[in-house]
Amino acid sequence: xxxxxxxxxxxxxxxxxxxxxxxxxxxxxxxxxxxxxxxxxxxxxxxxxxxxxxxxxxxxxxxxxxxxxxxxxxxxxxxxxxxxxxxxxxxxxxxxxxxxxxxxxxxxxxxxxxxxxxxxxxxxxxxxxxxxxxxxxxxxxxxxxxxxxxxxxxxxxxxxxxxxxxxxxxxxxxxxxxxxxxxxxxxxxxxx
Amino acid sequence: xxxxxxxxxxxxxxxxxxxxxxxxxxxxxxxxxxxxxxxxxxxxxxxxxxxxxxxxxxxxxxxxxxxxxxxxxxxxxxxxxxxxxxxxxxxxxxxxxxxxxxxxxxxxxxxxxxxxxxxxxxxxxxxxxxxx
Numbered sequence: 001x002x003x004x005x006x007x008x009x010x011x012x013x014x015x016x017x018x019x020x021x022x023x024x025x026x027x028x029x030x031x032x033x034x035x036x037x038x039x040x041x042x043x044x045x046x047x048x049x050x051x052x053x054x055x056x057x058x059x060x061x062x063x064x065x066x067x068x069x070x071x072x073x074x075x076x077x078x079x080x081x082x083x084x085x086x087x088x089x090x091x092x093x094x095x096x097x098x099x100x101x102x103x104x105x106x107x108x109x110x111x112x113x114x115x116x117x118x119x120x121x122x123x124x125x126x127x128x129x130x131x132x133x134x135x136x137x138x139x140x141x142x143x144x145x146x147x148x149x150x151x152x153x154x155x156x157x158x159x160x161x162x163x164x165x166x167x168x169x170x171x172x173x174x175x176x177x178x179x180x181x182x183x184x185x186x187x188x189x190x191x192x
Numbered sequence: 193x194x195x196x197x198x199x200x201x202x203x204x205x206x207x208x209x210x211x212x213x214x215x216x217x218x219x220x221x222x223x224x225x226x227x228x229x230x231x232x233x234x235x236x237x238x239x240x241x242x243x244x245x246x247x248x249x250x251x252x253x254x255x256x257x258x259x260x261x262x263x264x265x266x267x268x269x270x271x272x273x274x275x276x277x278x279x280x281x282x283x284x285x286x287x288x289x290x291x292x293x294x295x296x297x298x299x300x301x302x303x304x305x306x307x308x309x310x311x312x313x314x315x316x317x318x319x320x321x322x323x324x
Contacts, residue, residue: 029227036226041219048212058222065226127211130200134207153201154208181201188200 016081023072032069035085043089049150050093052118052135064092083164090147090165097143115139130191137187144168145180152177 015038023031043064048057067088075084097111104111116136119125125132138146147166151157152173159170159177166173201207 032227036223040223040226044214044219044222045210045212048210052212054212054214058218061222062226122212124213124215125211126213130204131207131211134201135211154210185199185201189198192198192200 019081020077023075028072032072035068035081036065039082039085043085046086046089046150046155047093049135049138049154050097050146052115052139053122054124056096056118060092060096064089067092079164080161083161086151086161086165087167094143094147112139130188133188133191134184137184140187141180141183145176145183148173148176149180149184153181 015034019031019034019038022028022034040061044057044061047060047064048054051057051060068085071088075081079087100114101111104114116139119132119135119139127135138149141149144166148162151162151165152159157165159173162168162173163170168176
């Protein structure tokens with residue numbers, strides 16, 4: 001499993017350069033295979049933290065890679081490949097969560113309630129009670145705070161990179177992370 | 193009070209690890225199948241199949257419907273019982289004919305009958321000719 005404490009931007013740049021080189025030579029399929037090899041796990045865990053369920057994450061990950069394949073010709077090297085990929089994945093996650101919100105509204109339920117239940121019912125959840133409560137607390141955060149918290153706390157991503165992914169200023173991201181961190185912390189404190 | 197200031201997120205670094213897992217061999221299987229460019233391109237004939245099927249179904253339903261209507265609306269020999277039911281249904285129409293029978297009859301009077309009537313009532317032939 002990948003170690004989040006490693007500086008992702010340094011780690012990715014080696015692979016990203018190779019992928020971009022392949023793509024520039026017209027070897028699109030090889031470039032795409034390179035993306036799949038390098039990013040499947042990272043994007044999966046990124047998606048899973050939002051969707052909780054493995055089946056939902058698997059379905060969405062497939063959609064994300066189809067989006068990546070169709071959007072690849074539009075990729076300009078002004079952005080870094082890894083932030084571009086995370087941006088696509090994050091947008092897909094947000095679209096999915098918005099649809100879930102509408103479904104939850106129709107069924108007179110709350111979207112966070114549905115996600116919390118998914119954590120409880122997930123056969124592939126191996127964490128302890130504190131981890132369960134942490135991930136439930138994350139589902140209760142507002143959308144933007146959830147993204148910042150996830151990318152900063154779990155992936156230890158730089159604010160500059162998160163800024164590229166979310167199209168939000170570094171200052172606003174720091175404020176969002178601070179609020180999110182305190183909310184989650186206070187939710188977990190109630191357990192002790 | 194002290195416990196309320198605890199920062200559990202930084203106290204327990206293992207919380208950063210993912211508590212989720214995946215089925216065995218999931219990532220290998222995913223990587224092996226995640227190639228949208230391998231999806232077979234559908235030929236023009238293949239793309240037209242659903243539309244052709246829909247058109248064929250429409251023609252079939254139209255034919256069956258027409259045949260059914262033709263069969264159900266064709267005149268058949270009436271039994272005495274059918275006649276009684278039919279005549280019962282037609283009572284209103286018959287009543288209408290009885291009420292307005294004179295007007296209907298008027299519409300069927302030939303010109304020759306009118307001329308004969310006019311001659312009989314004293315109108316001369318010259319006057320009839322002039323009125324034409």
